[in-house]
Amino acid sequence: MVAHAVRAIVTRPGQEATAWVAQIEQRGISALALPMIDIVAVTDRTPLAKAWKDVAQYDALMFVSSNAVSHFFATRPTEVPSLWGEAANKAPRVWVTGPGSRAALLAQGVPARHIDMPAPTSQSLDSEALWLQVEPQIQAGTRILIVRGDKASESADAIATASTNGQGRDWLAVQLQARGAQVDYVVAYARRPPQWTAEQLAIVEKSLQGHDVWVWSSAEALSNLLAAFPGQTWAGAKAVATHARIAQAARLAGFGKVALARPGLAALCASIESLA
Secondary structure, eight states: OOOOSOEEEEOSOHHHHHHHHHHHHHTTOEEEEOOSSEEEEOSOOHHHHHHHHHGGGOSEEEESSHHHHHHHHHTOOTTSOOSOOTTOSSSOEEEOSSHHHHHHHHHTTOOGGGEEOOOTTOSSOSHHHHHHHHGGGOOTTOEEEEEEESSOOOOSSOGGGOOGGGOHHHHHHHHHHHTTOEEEEEEEEEEEOOOOOHHHHHHHHHHTTTSEEEEEOOHHHHHHHHHHSTTOOOTTOEEEESSHHHHHHHHHHTOSEEEEOOSSHHHHHHHHHHTO
């Protein structure tokens, strides 16, 4: 399959960016990984240890991203047995906003029947779409643990972590608390701006010529780019966003062309190609 002239710049963190690049290139589109967020382990794991100690007391756990899943499960004490074995019936429900986080949970041994996520027909993968699925589970006294990173973000799998205009994780917490649920949080990983190399700086400069398409699945990632290049004009750059709020952020940042991709790899690649 011959690659298209357009090249996608995938800005998701680390391994996620690598996985997205592989999937996009399978569709015949050239792509490269340029993570705009570095994911690192938290230095103080005491809150995570307490969360694992109390995990059976929660009715549901919400993971804001696949990183939240992997870092949370990486800290499971050896003396704490898995609650989601095949014979488990009373294990907490597990909520996610997208397929990446769902796949991460399955890899950790959480059965699909315990996982809730937005319906396949959802227009976007966010907390509003998730709420439509989980609202019937909520009543007074329901306990929810939200597993997140140390900074708010707005990712493809986790628009639930955003707070823009009262949406995202804060919005979901308000809905839960309004129905009498108790919402707790635990930080499973830390998020940091990338450390720039000369090669990466050259990629950014070339993107301004309009030959590349930035793929944004996080408003925080976009903010990290803008902070690293203050005063830069982005009118010659193109972008595809995975959520309407991220698309709006890219337009406000001055990107010359911005396309909104519906959920799914095919829709994402179609949006990238539309900017070729």
